[in-house]
Amino acid sequence: MPDNAPLEHYIEFREVSKSFGDNHVLDRVSFNVVPGETVCILGRSGVGKSVSLQIIMGFLKADSGRVIVAGQDITGYAEEQMEPIRKKVTIVFQNGALFDSLTVGENVAFPLRETRGLTEQEIYQIVDGLLEMVGVQEMRDLLPSDLSTGMKRSVAIARALAARPECVLYDEPTTMVDPLMAQLLGDLIKRLKIQLKLTSIVVTHDMRLAQKLAERVVFLHEGRAIFFGTYAEMEKSPEPIVQEFLQLDELKIEA
Numbered sequence: 001m002p003d004n005a006p007l008e009h010y011i012e013f014r015e016v017s018k019s020f021g022d023n024h025v026l027d028r029v030s031f032n033v034v035p036g037e038t039v040c041i042l043g044r045s046g047v048g049k050s051v052s053l054q055i056i057m058g059f060l061k062a063d064s065g066r067v068i069v070a071g072q073d074i075t076g077y078a079e080e081q082m083e084p085i086r087k088k089v090t091i092v093f094q095n096g097a098l099f100d101s102l103t104v105g106e107n108v109a110f111p112l113r114e115t116r117g118l119t120e121q122e123i124y125q126i127v128d129g130l131l132e133m134v135g136v137q138e139m140r141d142l143l144p145s146d147l148s149t150g151m152k153r154s155v156a157i158a159r160a161l162a163a164r165p166e167c168v169l170y171d172e173p174t175t176m177v178d179p180l181m182a183q184l185l186g187d188l189i190k191r192l193k194i195q196l197k198l199t200s201i202v203v204t205h206d207m208r209l210a211q212k213l214a215e216r217v218v219f220l221h222e223g224r225a226i227f228f229g230t231y232a233e234m235e236k237s238p239e240p241i242v243q244e245f246l247q248l249d250e251l252k253i254e255a
């Protein structure tokens with residue numbers, strides 16, 4: 001592979017390795033995401049999906065390999081160099097990470113207050129639009145504790161969008177919600193990708209979500225990216241663990 005990052009890759013892992021002591025989590029993992037594309041990262045629990053997202057955000061550093069984010073090689077970036085990157089690329093954490101003491105509206109307004117010198121009226125309108133976009137407009141004055149897990153995720157997505165990112169990283173957006181809510185969240189992520197032309201990475205073990213959203217899929221197993229390609233290609237993968245995932249999902253549908 002050439003040394004300089006090809007510009008067509010918005011995000012790229014090049015032979016990325018990451019260990020915590022003896023725990024070798026990622027072992028020369030490579031994949032890339034082109035602008036406007038959605039890539040799903042699949043794999044069993046503990047395989048390094050969230051760690052991969054943290055490396056993209058610069059919260060964790062790779063031990064070796066190169067990491068491209070927003071078209072820039074961030075491998076050696078210091079904390080302050082990551083700040084402009086984090087304006088372009090935001091993450092929606094699994095737990096939503098909302099501020100418990102702030103209302104839904106104030107949670108979404110938070111990134112707006114930090115920037116841009118907007119008036120209160122402008123903030124109100126932007127928040128209104130964002131809440132409407134994710135379908136929780138009538139919950140504006142409620143506290144996070146009043147909301148279901150799925151609603152909290154929707155609010156967290158609205159807050160992520162308030163910063164007008166180019167790219168959103170979603171960590172397990174449909175885990176621990178009922179099937180209907182999982183479908184709504186999947187539809188929402190798909191709609192946002194189209195409307196806002198977002199580049200996205202969706203970490204999940206929900207194969208149906210991957211099928212719905214992903215242009216391409218990375219399958220992590222025992223530290224390696226054992227598959228990287230389209231969902232249709234993945235269905236033909238000879239890897240036993242990939243086939244197990246696909247069959248488990250068929251069982252779920254039949255159940």
Ligand SMILES: Nc1ncnc2c1ncn2[C@@H]1O[C@H](COP(=O)(O)OP(=O)(O)O)[C@@H](O)[C@H]1O
Nearest residue numbers: 020023025043044045046047048049050051052
């Ligand atoms: N900050 C950390 N310090 C030490 N070990 C960690 C840290 N973050 C994650 N790990 C370990 O890395 C492995 C992968 O974790 P993670 O990426 O969260 O898995 P998942 O694929 O379920 O998201 C796990 O064994 C986890 O215990």
Ligand SMILES: [Mg+2]
Nearest residue numbers: 049050051171
């Ligand atoms: Mg995780």
